[in-house]
Amino acid sequence: MAKRIQISQHGAPEVMQLVSFEPADPAPGEVQVENKAIGINYIDTYVRSGLYPASLPSGLGTEAAGIVTRVGPGVDALKPGDRVVYAQSSLGAYSEVHNVAVEKVALLPDAIxxxxxxxxxxxxxxxHYLLRQTYVVQPDEVFLFHAAAGGVGLIACQWAKALGAHLIGTVGSAEKATLAKNAGAWATINYREEDIAARVSELTHGKKLRVVYDSVGKDTWEASLDCLQRRGLMVSFGNSSGPVTGINLGILNQKGSLYVTRPSLNGYITTREALIQASNELFSLIxxxxxxxxxxxAQKFALADAQHAHQVLEGRGTQGSSLLIP
Ligand code: NDP
Incomplete structure (x- = not known):
């Protein structure tokens, strides 16, 4: 028997329960991974709350790192004992053990x-896909990235610096501003206190931006559009404050013939080759x-404390990434 987090209904963090289960044999094309560290992602809160669909009862989580313990029929790319990491697995990574399709799994270099x-x-x-594919950020380019002190955000600050680009990061506190600056943000805006579009205009001497990356959603949608140059690109990739709904497309005309995309990782990493290529870039930067x-x-939570971990994440109390440790 093994332990995992399960939800039987959608709702607040309290719907997550630690249960015992008998891991199934890995199916053809799958490996069984003994998880050593589990990634907590904001998307897990959407699945838990019901914003994103799941058939119940369900496991939760799609990312972890660990050791391959068993391989299913037809698997020759991985073997028991391999150190691996996976993302975008079927729901259920909040677990001591998880069966994962091989195309979601990468071998871990010893250095990581x-x-x-x-x-x-x-x-x-x-x-990687946001800065290198959705829009190819150039050296010296100034762009806006919301929630810059979050898990995705702190990596974006550092990746932007490595590219020689100038990331303006929004943050919810002075402490988070310092963190984002130290990670490589060129400038920060405390969006609880400052007018985002006015500050962007000031920082760019009125030129504004060719691209904005917005994972906050509802609360920042309109301000984000106001930060863009004529024919600029709005990349709306998350809903931390709630989803953007009921948009009249005419707003894109009014604000300057703008483009909008609503991308997800699934739309970019579609093969194991793409996964390996992007992971190699990420691992070498790390x-x-x-x-x-x-x-x-303080952000390494026991698997049994998943409820608390979600409360802190949704309460905007985290900086960078958080983990569950089985
Ligand atoms: P974060 O660590 O960034 O946590 C979310 C942050 O959003 C908070 O810390 C907070 O930072 C900010 N925030 C702003 N408004 C709110 C609000 N009303 N409630 C809660 N938080 C708020 O999470 P992740 O790094 O896991 O994910 C970041 C975003 O990226 C999420 O929206 C996620 O869904 C999205 N995402 C999208 C993907 C895609 O492919 N489309 C893939 C991965 C993530 P502050 O206090 O500074 O405001």
Missing amino acids: SFEQAAASFLKGLTV ASGAINVDVPQ
């Missing part, structure tokens, strides 16, 4: 610890020290 991997894989692959993903001790 399980905790570093679980803290950075899904979030780092996200930053191994070289250009991207630091060390998790503060």
Whole structure:
């Protein structure tokens, strides 16, 4: 028997329960991974709350790092004993053991610890496609990235610096502003106190921006559009404050013939080759020290404390990534 977090109904963090279960045999094309560190992602709160669909009862979580213990029929890319990390698995990574399709799994270089991997894989692959594919950020380019002191955000600050680009990061406190600056943000805006578009205009001497990355959603949608130049690109990739709904497309005309995209990692990492290519870039930036993903001790939660971990994340009390340790 093994332990995992399960939900039988959607709702507040209290719906997450630690239960015992008998892990199934890995199916064809799957490996069984003994998780050593589990990545907590904001998307897990959408699945728990019911914003994103799941058939119940359900496990939770899609990212972890650990050791392959068994391989299913037809698997030759991985073997028992391999150190691996995975993201975008079927729901159920909040668990001591999880069966995962091989195309979601990458081998871990010796230089990367399980905790570093679980803290950075899904979030780092996200930053990779956002800055390298959705819009190709150029050296010296100034752009806006919301929630810059969050898990995805702190990686984006460091990746932008490695690219020689100038990231303006929004943050919810002075402490988070310092953190984002230290990670490489060129400037920060405390969006609880400052007018985002006015400050962006000031920082760019009225030129504004060609691209804005917005994971906050409802609360920042309109301000984000106001930060864009004519024909600029709005990348809306999350809902931390609630989803953006009921938009009249005419607003894109009024604000300057703007473009909008609503991307997700699933739309970019579609093969194991794409996964390996993007992970190699991410791992080499971590191994070289250009991207630091060390998790503060207070944000390493026991698997049994998943409820508390979600309360802190949704209460905007975290900085960078958080982990569950089985
Ligand atoms: P974060 O660590 O960034 O946590 C969310 C942060 O959002 C908070 O810390 C907070 O920072 C900010 N925030 C702003 N308004 C609110 C609000 N009303 N309630 C709660 N938080 C708020 O989470 P992740 O790094 O896991 O994910 C960041 C975002 O990226 C999420 O929206 C997630 O869904 C999205 N995402 C999208 C992907 C995709 O491919 N589309 C893939 C991965 C993540 P502050 O206090 O500074 O405001």
